[in-house]
Amino acid sequence: MSDVQLTIDGAAASVPEGATILEACRAEGRDQPTLCYLETLTPVNTCRVCVVQVAGSRTLVPSCSRVVEEGMEISTDSPAVRQTRKMVFEFLASSVDMSLVEDQTQQWMDHYEVDPTRFGPAAPDSPAGARDARHAGHHAPPLAGLTETVAQPVKIDNELYVRDYAKCILCYKCVEACGPDAQNTFAIQVAGRGFDARISTEFDVALTDSACVYCGNCIGVCPTGALMFRSEYELRAAELWREDEQSVTRTVCSFCGVGCNLELHVQDNRIVKVTSPIDHSVTSGHLCIKGRFGYEYVQELGDLATTPIDIVLAAARTS
Amino acid sequence: MSVETSDAERAAVDELLGAPDSGWVGGDRSAADHHIARGGVRQAAGVRHLLLPALQAAQGAIGWVSPGALNYISERLSVPPAEAYAVATFYALLATEERPRRVAHVCEDVSCRTRGGRELFEELRERDDVVASPCLGQCDRSPAVLMQRAGEYDASLWYSTPESVVDVLEGAEPIDPNPGHFGIPQTEAGSDGLRLLHRVGAIDPYSLDDYRTAHGYAALSKALEMTPTELIEEVKRSGIKGRGGAAFPMGVKWEAVVAQGSDPVLVCNADEAEPGTFKDRGIMEGDPFSLVEAMTIAGYAIGAHRGYLYIRGEYPRAARHVASALEVARNAGLLGDDILQSGFGFDIEIRMGGGAYICGEETALFNSIEGFRGEPRQKPPYPAEAGLFGLPTAINNVETLINLPLIVLEGGEAYAARGTPESTGIKLFCLSGDVVNPGVYEVEFGATIRELIELAGGPLDDIAAVLLGGVSGSFVGTDQLDLPLTFEATREAGVALGTAVVMPFSSSTDFDDVTKRIAAFFRDESCGQCVPCRVGTVRQEEALYRLFDGPPTTTGEIGLLTEIDEAMKLGSICGLGHTAGSAIQSAIALGLIGADR
Numbered sequence: 001m002s003d004v005q006l007t008i009d010g011a012a013a014s015v016p017e018g019a020t021i022l023e024a025c026r027a028e029g030r031d032q033p034t035l036c037y038l039e040t041l042t043p044v045n046t047c048r049v050c051v052v053q054v055a056g057s058r059t060l061v062p063s064c065s066r067v068v069e070e071g072m073e074i075s076t077d078s079p080a081v082r083q084t085r086k087m088v089f090e091f092l093a094s095s096v097d098m099s100l101v102e103d104q105t106q107q108w109m110d111h112y113e114v115d116p117t118r119f120g121p122a123a124p125d126s127p128a129g130a131r132d133a134r135h136a137g138h139h140a141p142p143l144a145g146l147t148e149t150v151a152q153p154v155k156i157d158n159e160l161y162v163r164d165y166a167k168c169i170l171c172y173k174c175v176e177a178c179g180p181d182a183q184n185t186f187a188i189q190v191a192g193r194g195f196d197a198r199i200s201t202e203f204d205v206a207l208t209d210s211a212c213v214y215c216g217n218c219i220g221v222c223p224t225g226a227l228m229f230r231s232e233y234e235l236r237a238a239e240l241w242r243e244d245e246q247s248v249t250r251t252v253c254s255f256c257g258v259g260c261n262l263e264l265h266v267q268d269n270r271i272v273k274v275t276s277p278i279d280h281s282v283t284s285g286h287l288c289i290k291g292r293f294g295y296e297y298v299q300e301l302g303d304l305a306t307t308p309i310d311i312v313l314a315a316a317r318t319s
Numbered sequence: 320m321s322v323e324t325s326d327a328e329r330a331a332v333d334e335l336l337g338a339p340d341s342g343w344v345g346g347d348r349s350a351a352d353h354h355i356a357r358g359g360v361r362q363a364a365g366v367r368h369l370l371l372p373a374l375q376a377a378q379g380a381i382g383w384v385s386p387g388a389l390n391y392i393s394e395r396l397s398v399p400p401a402e403a404y405a406v407a408t409f410y411a412l413l414a415t416e417e418r419p420r421r422v423a424h425v426c427e428d429v430s431c432r433t434r435g436g437r438e439l440f441e442e443l444r445e446r447d448d449v450v451a452s453p454c455l456g457q458c459d460r461s462p463a464v465l466m467q468r469a470g471e472y473d474a475s476l477w478y479s480t481p482e483s484v485v486d487v488l489e490g491a492e493p494i495d496p497n498p499g500h501f502g503i504p505q506t507e508a509g510s511d512g513l514r515l516l517h518r519v520g521a522i523d524p525y526s527l528d529d530y531r532t533a534h535g536y537a538a539l540s541k542a543l544e545m546t547p548t549e550l551i552e553e554v555k556r557s558g559i560k561g562r563g564g565a566a567f568p569m570g571v572k573w574e575a576v577v578a579q580g581s582d583p584v585l586v587c588n589a590d591e592a593e594p595g596t597f598k599d600r601g602i603m604e605g606d607p608f609s610l611v612e613a614m615t616i617a618g619y620a621i622g623a624h625r626g627y628l629y630i631r632g633e634y635p636r637a638a639r640h641v642a643s644a645l646e647v648a649r650n651a652g653l654l655g656d657d658i659l660q661s662g663f664g665f666d667i668e669i670r671m672g673g674g675a676y677i678c679g680e681e682t683a684l685f686n687s688i689e690g691f692r693g694e695p696r697q698k699p700p701y702p703a704e705a706g707l708f709g710l711p712t713a714i715n716n717v718e719t720l721i722n723l724p725l726i727v728l729e730g731g732e733a734y735a736a737r738g739t740p741e742s743t744g745i746k747l748f749c750l751s752g753d754v755v756n757p758g759v760y761e762v763e764f765g766a767t768i769r770e771l772i773e774l775a776g777g778p779l780d781d782i783a784a785v786l787l788g789g790v791s792g793s794f795v796g797t798d799q800l801d802l803p804l805t806f807e808a809t810r811e812a813g814v815a816l817g818t819a820v821v822m823p824f825s826s827s828t829d830f831d832d833v834t835k836r837i838a839a840f841f842r843d844e845s846c847g848q849c850v851p852c853r854v855g856t857v858r859q860e861e862a863l864y865r866l867f868d869g870p871p872t873t874t875g876e877i878g879l880l881t882e883i884d885e886a887m888k889l890g891s892i893c894g895l896g897h898t899a900g901s902a903i904q905s906a907i908a909l910g911l912i913g914a915d916r
Contacts, residue, residue: 087851091854091858141860189401189402191409200404200405202389
C-alpha cells in the first residue's frame with residue numbers, strides 16, 4: 001500500500017493509505033481526545049470530541065472514522081475545533097456525571113477550559129425508571145432555569161456488575177461490545193430517541209431476565225465508570241476504593257485452554273477487579289464470565305505457600 | 320422475557336410475513352426441528368428490513384407493541400428483542416406502553432398553532448387517548464389531527480374541533496369534509512397553465528384511464544425509446560436540482576450512481592416532515608400515478624429494477640392512493656418484469672415511516688428501511704456509492720421526480736428555459752400560516768415572497784416576518800418580501816429555500832411562543848446519536864426559556880444560544896443538528912425575540 005501525503009496543522013505528513021485521520025495524527029505525535037472510539041470497536045462517530053477541520057469541508061469531520069485522502073489539509077487546533085470540542089465536553093459534563101472519566105479525558109477537559117456550570121444549575125434527578133419510560137417525540141418543558149441531566153439511581157439487579165446510567169455518555173461502546181464487535185449476545189441497545197435515548201434491554205427488563213451472559217465486556221469498554229464491577233462499586237460506596245494502592249498482576253486464565261490473559265487488580269490482598277489487556281492477541285481486552293468474574297475461589301485458598309495442594313485443588317473444584 | 324402473544328397480534332404479523340415454517344422462527348416445534356437447524360445469520364440479515372413493517376402490523380392489531388408481539392416478531396425475524404425494542408422506541412407513532420385502540424395526535428406545530436391547533440390540544444390534553452404532535456403536513460386543513468386506529472386504517476382529520484375529534488375517538492367514522500380537496504387552490508380555481516399540478520383535484524386519483532387521458536404515461540413510452548444515457552443527458556440539460564432541500568443537480572447524482580457499475584436501487588423520499596411542508600402529500604393524494612410513472616422513468620435511467628417509496632407515517636391517505644396506483648399499474652403492465660413490452664423490469668415497494676422527522680435525512684431513511692434505528696450515517700460514503708443495503712442508491716424527493724415526465728416530454732432545453740439559469744423550471748411552494756388561502760402553489764422559479772403570498776390570497780393581517788424553508792430554515796423580515804425564491808437569490812441573502820415553505824406571521828404573533836415550539840421540535844426530533852445535537856437541542860430550549868422567563872446565566876442567553884448553534888452546526892453528524900438553531904438565530908437577528916433583554 002502506498003502512502004498518502006497530507007498536512008496536519010501545517011506540517012507535512014506521510015501516512016499509509018486507508019489510515020484514519022486519528023491514526024495519522026497519533027502517528028505524527030499529535031494526540032486527539034476520544035470518547036466513543038476504541039481500537040477494538042467499529043467507529044460510531046457519535047461523541048464528536050475528536051472532530052478536526054479539513055480544508056474544503058463545511059462542517060468538522062470525526063477524525064476517528066474519516067479516512068485520509070491525498071492532499072488533505074487537517075487542522076486539529078483551529079478556533080472552530082477548539083470551540084466545538086469545548087462545547088461538546090460542556091454539553092456532556094453538564095448532563096452526565098463525568099467524575100470517573102479516564103485521567104486523559106479530564107486533562108483534555110482542562111485543556112479546553114470546560115465549564116459545564118455555564119448552562120445553569122442542574123434539575124433534580126429522575127426517579128428510577130422514569131427515563132426508561134419516556135416516549136419518543138414527547139418531552140416536558142424545561143424546569144425554570146434548570147438544566148436537564150441524565151441523573152438517576154444506579155441499576156443493581158445482579159451480583160456481578162452495576163449500571164449507573166447517570167454516568168452514561170451514550171458512546172455506544174457497550175452496545176458494540178455486547179453485539180457484533182465482540183460478544184454477539186445483543187442483550188442491550190440504545191432505545192428511545194434524542195436526549196431521552198438510553199441503553200436498555202427489551203422493555204427495560206432486569207439483566208437477569210435479558211440475554212446478558214455476564215461476560216462483562218461492556219464494563220471493559222465503558223469510558224466513564226457507568227458500568228462497574230459490583231466489588232468496585234461497593235468499595236467506592238464505602239469509600240474504601242484505593243486505586244493508587246492496587247497492584248495489577250498479569251496472568252493466564254486457568255479455566256480453559258484458550259489462553260486469555262488476565263490482569264488481576266488487587267487491593268489489600270483481595271482481587272477487586274479483573275481486566276484483560278486491550279492489545280492482547282487472544283482477547284483484544286474481552287473475556288468471558290469465568291475469566292472476568294470467576295476469581296472468588298482464589299481468595300478462598302488461604303496462603304498458597306503453606307496450604308497443602310489437595311486442599312487447594314478441592315477448594316478450586318467446589319468454587 | 321416470558322410473555323404471551325395474542326392471536327390477533329400473531330395473525331397481523333403472519334399476514335405480513337407468512338406463516339412460520341419451523342419452530343426456529345416462531346412456529347410450533349416439530350420433531351424435525353430437533354434435528355435440522357434453520358435460519359442463521361444470513362437468513363436473519365435478509366429479513367431484518369421487515370422489522371419496522373412487522374412492528375407496525377402488530378401495533379395496528381391492538382394499538383400498541385406489547386411484549387408478546389415484540390417477542391414473536393423477534394423470533395420470526397431472528398432479531399434480538401433488545402434490538403427490536405430499540406427500533407420500536409425510536410418512533411413516535413409506535414407505543415411500547417399499553418394505549419387505547421384509538422389515539423388522536425393533535426398538531427400543535429408552528430402552522431396549526433396559529434390556526435387553533437394549540438387551543439384544540441389544550442382542550443383535549445387531559446384525555447389518555449390524545450397526544451400532541453409535530454407538524455402533520457396538513458397545514459392547508461388546520462387544525463389537523465392524525466387518528467391512529469387499531470384494526471382499521473389510520474385517518475387524517477381536518478378542520479378539527481374538540482367535538483369532531485372526540486366523536487372519532489369514541490368510535491365514529493372519520494368524515495372527509497372535502498373529499499376532492501388536496502391542498503391545491505390553483506386547480507380548484509380551474510387554473511390553466513399548470514404543468515405539475517394540473518391533474519391534482521381534476522382527475523380521480525384511483526383512475527388510470529383518467530391519468531392517461533390527461534397525458535399520463537406518454538413520458539414513460541417516450542423514455543423507453545431513449546437509451547438510459549440519453550435520458551440522463553436530457554435531465555442534465557434541464558438543469559433540475561433536487562427539491563428536497565439540498566438542491567443537488569439530479570442528473571449529476573444519477574451519473575454518480577450509474578458510474579458505480581453495480582445493481583443500483585432507486586429510493587423516493589416522501590418522508591415529508593419539515594413543518595409547514597405538504598407539497599408531496601398533495602401530489603401523492605391527488606396524482607399518485609404521476610409519481611409511479613416518474614419513479615419508473617428514473618429507474619430506467621439509472622438501471623434500477625427496484626424502487627422504494629418511503630412515505631411518512633402521518634400520510635395514511637397519500638399511502639392508500641399510491642398503493643392503489645401501484646396495483647393498478649402492475650395489472651396494466653406498467654410495472655413488473657416487462658414494462659410496456661420493452662424488456663425493462665421495475666417495481667416499487669412502499670415503506671411507511673413511524674413518526675420520525677430525522678428519517679427524512681437520506682441515510683437515516685436507509686437505516687429505517689433496513690430495520691435499524693433511523694440514525695443518520697456519517698458521510699462519506701455518499702448514497703451514490705453505498706446507500707440502501709449498501710448498494711449504489713439514487714434518492715430523490717417526490718417533487719423532484721414528478722418533474723421528470725415533463726422533462727422527457729418537452730426536452731431538457733425547453734424545461735431549462737423556464738425559471739432562471741441557476742434555478743431552472745417549475746417550483747412548488749407551501750403557503751401556510753397567516754395567509755388567506757393556504758395551500759401548495761406552482762410557479763416558475765423567480766417568484767418573490769410577496770408574489771407567492773398574493774397568490775395565496777394575501778396576508779390575513781400585517782406581516783411581521785416570514786418563516787422561509789421550514790423550521791430548519793429562517794425568518795426573514797418584511798424588507799425581504801421582494802426576494803426572488805431561487806436557489807441563488809436565497810443563498811446570496813443568507814437564507815435557505817429548504818423545502819419551499821413560505822409561512823407569514825402577522826404582527827400579533829407571539830414569537831416567544833413560536834420559537835419555543837421550534838426549539839421543542841428539535842429537542843423531540845433529534846435522534847440522539849451525536850452529542851452536539853442530542854444535548855445542544857436541550858440546552859437551546861432551556862436557554863430560550865431563560866431568555867424569556869429568566870433567571871439569566873453569566874454568559875448571557877443570547878451568547879449561549881449562539882455558541883450552542885455554532886457547536887451544533889459544526890459538530891453534528893447530519894443536517895438536523897446543522898440547522899437546529901437556524902430559525903432561532905434569525906429570530907434574534909431580526910429582533911423578533913430577545914430584543915429588550
